[in-house]
Amino acid sequence: MSTPKFRYYEDNVVPYALFNELAKKLDALKEQHQLSVTNSDFTKSAVESAHKKISKTFQALIFCMEELGVWLALKAAESLSSIDIETFSWGNSGDQIVKKFISATVLTLQCCVPSDPQWTIGDNMNSDMELRLLTSKVSCLIDCLLEYKHFTEMRCIVFVER
DSSP states (O other): OOOOOOOOOOOOOOOHHHHHHHHHHHHHHHHHHHHHTTOOOOOHHHHHHHHHHHHHHHHHHHHHHTTTTTHHHHHHHHHHSSSSSSHHHSSSTTTTHHHHHHHHHHHHHHHHHHTOOOOOOOHHHHHHHTSSSHHHHHHHHHHHHHSSSSSOOOOHHHHHOO
């Protein structure tokens, strides 16, 4: 028989200045790279495919920033940038521009993360949340996981949005 425990987090207010600034920068990068694709000599289907990939990547990174924080959005972008072009898609002409867009987003997001080699995420959760590197949702999850010394004690975690 399981013993349920309920954890609640207070969704901290997003520092809109940082979020809006980053969202505008990423949107400008999206527009720049989509224009580059449009002005290329790629086939119509290659242009449409590249536009779709750039838009989907942009939306995913904005979602990550909103829900998880800048640091995890950066990690998502780094993960996408490490994917080989051949495995990223079927090799159409616009893939190089999509890859350049992802690399540019990595550089943009890296500017918001402390560059001190001694710094690590999670050392100071309150500071990380204030800087919007992590959201309160992620902080609550980390706190919950840290409560368990042996993961065998934990049966499952259920997330519910109310």
